[in-house]
Amino acid sequence: MALNALCIAVALSGTEIYQFLITLFLLGVGWNFLFTGCTKLSLQTYSADEKDKAQGALNFSAFTTLAVSSFASGVLVTTRGWMLLNIGSLIPVRLTAAALLWL
Numbered sequence: 001m002a003l004n005a006l007c008i009a010v011a012l013s014g015t016e017i018y019q020f021l022i023t024l025f026l027l028g029v030g031w032n033f034l035f036t037g038c039t040k041l042s043l044q045t046y047s048a049d050e051k052d053k054a055q056g057a058l059n060f061s062a063f064t065t066l067a068v069s070s071f072a073s074g075v076l077v078t079t080r081g082w083m084l085l086n087i088g089s090l091i092p093v094r095l096t097a098a099a100l101l102w103l
Helices: 002-012 017-043 051-079 082-102
Strands: none
Touching: 002 017, 002 082, 017 051, 051 082
């Protein structure tokens, strides 16, 4: 979560090329840690015979959400701007952080 929050902070700091590169790096590493952790935590709740179906459903849900988010971010950045897109990104980051703290 810290990497994703840092990613948003760097993205909000400006629009120079080095800021985009740092943002993309932090986003990629942070997303991979969250995806791997989510998969690990989710699959601990299923029995051995249910894990394959559960992982398939989890991956389908995650990548469908990723595809929709990718298209939505393009629309948001062209209609509302770069800053609002990043400020709006704080909502799911904060919700996920709160869920992890609760867990």
